[in-house]
Amino acid sequence: MTVMEQRGGYRPTPPPAWQPRTDPAPLLPDAEPYRVLGTPAAAKADPELLRRLYAHVVRGRRYNAQATALTKQGRLAVYPSTTGQEASEVAAALALQERDWLFPSYRDTLAAVVRGVDPVQALTLLRGDRHTGYDPYEHRVAPLCTPLATQLPHAVGLAHAARLKGDDVVALAMVGDGGTSEGDFHEALNFAAVWQAPVVFLVQNNGFAISVPLAKQTAAPSLAHKAVGYGMPGRLVDGNDAAAVHEVLGEAVDRARQGGGPTLIEAITYRIDAHTNADDATRYRAADEVETWRAHDPVVLLERELTERGLLDEDGIRAVRDDAEAMAADLRERMNQDPVLDPMDLFAHVYAEPTPQLREQRDLLRAELAAEHDDREGTHR
Numbered sequence: 001m002t003v004m005e006q007r008g009g010y011r012p013t014p015p016p017a018w019q020p021r022t023d024p025a026p027l028l029p030d031a032e033p034y035r036v037l038g039t040p041a042a043a044k045a046d047p048e049l050l051r052r053l054y055a056h057v058v059r060g061r062r063y064n065a066q067a068t069a070l071t072k073q074g075r076l077a078v079y080p081s082t083t084g085q086e087a088s089e090v091a092a093a094l095a096l097q098e099r100d101w102l103f104p105s106y107r108d109t110l111a112a113v114v115r116g117v118d119p120v121q122a123l124t125l126l127r128g129d130r131h132t133g134y135d136p137y138e139h140r141v142a143p144l145c146t147p148l149a150t151q152l153p154h155a156v157g158l159a160h161a162a163r164l165k166g167d168d169v170v171a172l173a174m175v176g177d178g179g180t181s182e183g184d185f186h187e188a189l190n191f192a193a194v195w196q197a198p199v200v201f202l203v204q205n206n207g208f209a210i211s212v213p214l215a216k217q218t219a220a221p222s223l224a225h226k227a228v229g230y231g232m233p234g235r236l237v238d239g240n241d242a243a244a245v246h247e248v249l250g251e252a253v254d255r256a257r258q259g260g261g262p263t264l265i266e267a268i269t270y271r272i273d274a275h276t277n278a279d280d281a282t283r284y285r286a287a288d289e290v291e292t293w294r295a296h297d298p299v300v301l302l303e304r305e306l307t308e309r310g311l312l313d314e315d316g317i318r319a320v321r322d323d324a325e326a327m328a329a330d331l332r333e334r335m336n337q338d339p340v341l342d343p344m345d346l347f348a349h350v351y352a353e354p355t356p357q358l359r360e361q362r363d364l365l366r367a368e369l370a371a372e373h374d375d376r377e378g379t380h381r
């Protein structure tokens with residue numbers, strides 16, 4: 001007899017009494033991205049903070065232009081620019097305390113620089129070197145991560161470990177809109193929420209994952225909504241409004257520090273440049289879309305707020321631009337020096353104890369280099 005043939009027909013047993021573990025309503029992001037600049041909320045912003053954000057955003061714009069120019073001069077292999085995204089980059093770095101950790105993606109060199117990493121060292125990996133270029137412990141900036149989203153579980157692990165040890169440390173993990181489709185994104189957010197780890201996730205939604213627009217990436221109402229499924233709050237913020245990003249991140253960092261658990265923040269911004277210097281963005285997006293976003297430029301938003309409120313004048317603007325110019329000149333000069341490379345370095349950090357195969361390869365290379373050297377000397381004599 002099948003279930004359907006039972007007398008009285010099939011009646012499913014009622015589910016056990018069920019109620020949500022967490023009230024989802026407070027976790028939901030607002031319908032509109034949070035804004036400060038050009039709104040009444042700006043009156044409450046600290047003028048010193050606004051000036052500081054402005055100086056860093058202008059420097060960041062110049063840094064992006066200079067690094068892009070270096071790719072054209074053959075001094076840098078690749079540069080994923082953050083032109084248009086400087087507000088999110090800068091505010092992310094400034095929202096942290098010195099003892100906190102930043103976990104950047106390949107695009108976030110600017111955040112690393114704002115945190116104190118030397119601009120030349122921050123570009124080492126993108127110059128084609130095999131190592132990170134800076135000591136991650138010096139400024140508490142993890143290596144720039146090229147595999148999408150792998151930095152997120154690293155951040156959760158560090159934050160959770162710090163909490164177990166009783167260290168007062170918050171980890172900020174940065175990722176792109178495309179990175180939210182990776183398995184690592186899921187695993188990181190799930191563990192972070194279950195452990196209530198002191199970590200903040202900042203998604204810079206810049207509209208594209210290389211040529212893939214957000215609409216082809218996700219069917220979620222917003223990326224911030226994804227937070228609710230993990231049991232953490234999601235926040236939406238205007239990613240070009242440095243004051244808004246700083247405030248939203250600051251609140252999330254404070255909450256994490258006080259044991260309140262993780263937050264997922266989606267910063268809505270736009271990638272003005274191509275994905276990298278190796279990409280042609282005109283093949284997949286219209287020029288007028290880019291122009292619309294230029295009108296919502298992070299530098300202009302801050303400059304307008306500061307000048308209209310009498311917090312910045314012509315001299316102040318010039319001083320900030322001169323400072324940015326000096327930074328760019330120094331970057332140019334140092335990047336134009338050829339790095340001194342030792343081919344034998346290839347074998348130096350593979351294993352603590354080199355394997356017999358590696359020793360053999362090392363000896364072969366050494367012999368070849370010596371033979372080449374002798375040949376050159378011979379020809380010159």
Ligand SMILES: Cc1ncc(C[n+]2csc(CCOP(=O)(O)OP(=O)(O)O)c2C)c(N)n1
Binds near residue numbers: 148177180208209271
């Ligand atoms: C695991 C993995 N898959 C694919 C890639 C190739 N890839 C490099 S960047 C990128 C797009 C990422 O877009 P998004 O996360 O939005 O970051 P954005 O570049 O816009 O900052 C892809 C697919 C990669 N680096 N790692």
Ligand SMILES: [Mg+2]
Binds near residue numbers: 176178204206207208
């Ligand atoms: Mg993107």
